[in-house]
Amino acid sequence: MTSSVASTDDHFLITFAPLSVEEVYHQADHPHNGAVVVMSGTVRDQTDGKAVLSLEYQAYEPMALKVFQSIAQDIRQRWPEVNRIAIHHRTGHLKISEISVLVAVGCPHRAEAFTACQYAIDTLKHNAPIWKKEHWADGSSSWVNIGACEQENA
Template identity: 70%
Template sequence: MNQMNLSLTPLSPLVQTHPNDSFRISFAPLSLDEVYQLADEGANGAIVLMSGTVRQETDGKPVRYLEYQAYEPMALVIFRQIAVNIRQEWSDTNRVVIHHRIGQLQIGEISVLVAVGCPHRAEAFAACRYAIDTLKHNAPIWKKEYWADGSSNWVSIGLCEQET
């Protein structure tokens, strides 16, 4: 598999993000329906939505819950940069939605939703994968894993193993 370039083109103050894109950091639970609707548009032939959830185990260790923190102003800039880069690579992209949750999350809760609407599925899949991989690599978001044995550890999501 080809290695994806996860670097970001710096966002110029003159570059505006698309007015129908949506970027959010929230303590409130994230909504699949809302994110899908925000990505929906008549020109789309595909909407690809990626939902990241809190899993019950990390590296064989049982997880009780996670806590997420973010440097919100910079994270939102990164989200906007991701959308700008998506449109440079996949120019037919209609909508980009990136919502990330912070605070304490239980097993099975949604931590991140990324949706991309495009005329064709191939570009929608590629753009969505680029968005989540680049977010995990570049956004100032950290998670603290609380394990069943009572121990815990802070991890920058950028340092998490990139899944292939």
């Protein structure tokens, strides 16, 4: 299942399907851009030194998409020169090295594009109703809110 919302030229997506860096880049690109910054979050093989085999993501999709839209509105208030934003997040079972989240911000200037992209991912991690289950090599697993994970790993 795939859910998406688009307002203006922005694009927001939650999907079970693999994410595409090329697609998200294209969605943030615009002739006025001097920069498109793309942040790709991937599944890593360890958390705090503990071996991870895979992750499983769940999201409350309607609310998560509203959070993505709110992030874009905040970005436009703080950096009005930003012209396109794309935020995509996976759900379901992901293996090591698979992309779990993509954020792309298009802007005439690179400094604002970098700052807005970092704001987007940091705010998503803190506010979006998205949970992950870490499956560890020792056979155990645990669900956590992705925002709670960021607090622990900060």
